[in-house]
Every structure is written in C-alpha cells, then in structure tokens.
Amino acid sequence: MEGTIVRRVIPSDNSCLFNAVGYIMEHDKHKAPELRQVIAATVASDPKKYSEAFLGKPNEEYCAWILNPEKWGGAIELSILAEYYGREIAAYDIQTTRCDLYGQGKNYQERVMLIYDGLHYDALAMSPSDGAPEEFDQTIFAVRNDRTLGPVEGLTLNLVKEQQRKRSxxxxxxxxxxxxxxxxxxxxxxxxxxxxxxxxxxxxxxxx
Incomplete structure (x- = not known):
C-alpha cells in the first residue's frame, strides 16, 4: 500500500459535512443540496423511526430545517448517509482522536473517512504522495474480515494525532x-x- 493520508479541506459554508461526504463518496464537493434532500426524504418516509424524541424536533420541522443551507449536519445525518451509500463512515475527532463509526453492524464492505475539528468536517483521502492532485485520491477503502482497514487505520490515526498536536x-x-x-x-x-x-x-x- 503506497501513499499518504491527507486532509482535503472542504469550504466552511455550513454544508461542510454534506460536501465532505459528497467528496469521499463521489469525488464531488458540491453535493450538499442533493444530500440534504436525501436526508429530508429519508426522515419524512419513516416518522416512527425518526420521531421527535430521536430528532430533537418534530419530523416535519426537522425536514424543513435540514434543507436550509445555513444549518449544520451531525451524527443523525451521517448515520442516514452511511445507509444511503451502503458504506461505513468513520468520523475522526481531532480533539479526542476518537473515531465514531456510522453504518456499523450492517456488514458494509467499504468505508470512507472524515475528520472533525469540533465545528467543521473535512475529507480524508489516501494520496499517492504529498502534493499529488486530488483526482488521484482514494477515498473508499475495503473493510477487512476483522472489520478494520488494516494499515490505513494506523496512518489515519497518525494524521489525526498530528492535527491534535498542532491543536487544529x-x-x-x-x-x-x-x-x-x-x-x-x-x-x-x-x-x-x-x-x-x-x-x-x-x-x-x-x-x-
């Protein structure tokens, strides 16, 4: 496995979670409007699962709220998007170096990775070398039988710890x-x- 894990910066426009997911899933940093629609449709279609207790606001109100480009996404949205794409989403928190895994237990065969600084999500990718153009990024990784990504996870954690040391x-x-x-x-x-x-x-x- 040749390459280095890099942090691909996503613009800070309140849609960073959606655009970061768009990038790691489809190499497209402009998916936010579409992915907000996906989430609203998913939530609206299952009011029992996505109840007020779960969402923190009534189902209809939440659907209108998540379609507003000024509103930020978080754990609920990541779990829905993991299911939508049929891939695990690993979100690494820089402050704690914790990794939250969405789509866990569904036996998905692939995983993508995000990094979170407390307010903002960026994409994580494997680049053939530092400074290589983004079109060479690998963002989708095969999950091994032991449910890890093997050496990729160690490289990723090193990057997260480095960002933590820099207090990023x-x-x-x-x-x-x-x-x-x-x-x-x-x-x-x-x-x-x-x-x-x-x-x-x-x-x-x-x-x-």
Missing amino acids: YTDTANFTLRCGVCQIGVIGQKEAVQHAEATGHVNFQEYK
Missing part, C-alpha cells in the same frame, strides 16, 4: 470566537450558533 481543533464549549462580519466576540458553540441565527453571520474566527 476547536474546544467548542470554551473557545472564543469573533464574528468576521461585525467583530463581536462570543464564547462557545452555543453563543456562536445563537449569534449566527440572530444575524445570519456565519464567518467566525477563533481568537485567544
């Missing part, structure tokens, strides 16, 4: 952000989300 993550409970539009300071993800919802501003920079 956001401590979402305690970080301080400044709104790039009006320069107001906010603390924590909760305040950032409230500010974004109140003003429509979504361009935050971390500052210490």
Whole structure:
C-alpha cells in the first residue's frame, strides 16, 4: 500500500459535512443540496423511526430545517448517509482522536473517512504522495474480515494525532470566537450558533 493520508479541506459554508461526504463518496464537493434532500426524504418516509424524541424536533420541522443551507449536519445525518451509500463512515475527532463509526453492524464492505475539528468536517483521502492532485485520491477503502482497514487505520490515526498536536481543533464549549462580519466576540458553540441565527453571520474566527 503506497501513499499518504491527507486532509482535503472542504469550504466552511455550513454544508461542510454534506460536501465532505459528497467528496469521499463521489469525488464531488458540491453535493450538499442533493444530500440534504436525501436526508429530508429519508426522515419524512419513516416518522416512527425518526420521531421527535430521536430528532430533537418534530419530523416535519426537522425536514424543513435540514434543507436550509445555513444549518449544520451531525451524527443523525451521517448515520442516514452511511445507509444511503451502503458504506461505513468513520468520523475522526481531532480533539479526542476518537473515531465514531456510522453504518456499523450492517456488514458494509467499504468505508470512507472524515475528520472533525469540533465545528467543521473535512475529507480524508489516501494520496499517492504529498502534493499529488486530488483526482488521484482514494477515498473508499475495503473493510477487512476483522472489520478494520488494516494499515490505513494506523496512518489515519497518525494524521489525526498530528492535527491534535498542532491543536487544529476547536474546544467548542470554551473557545472564543469573533464574528468576521461585525467583530463581536462570543464564547462557545452555543453563543456562536445563537449569534449566527440572530444575524445570519456565519464567518467566525477563533481568537485567544
């Protein structure tokens, strides 16, 4: 196995989860509108499974909410997309180096990988060499009989740990952000989300 695991940056536009999934599944960073539709249709088709208790809001309200390009995706959306594509999705958290696996237990034969910094999702890919063009990326990996990716997992964890050492993550409970539009300071993800919802501003920079 020749190559290196690389982090492919996805634009920060509130649809990073969907565009990152589009990239690792189909080499397409512009799938967000389509994948939001997929999720809304899936949720609407099974109100029993996707109940208010599960979604945190009524089924219909959630469907309208997830179609809004300003809204962020998370665990619910990743589990639906794993099922939609029939592949496991591994999401690595930089702050804790934990890996959350979606689509587990369904015996899928392939896995794709994301990296998460507390606010933002990027894609993980195997590149033949540092600096090789993205069209040479391998993003879909065969799951072995022991349900691992073999050496790929070690390489991936090394990258995640390297990002952690560089503190390339956001401590979402305690970080301080400044709104790039009006320069107001906010603390924590909760305040950032409230500010974004109140003003429509979504361009935050971390500052210490």
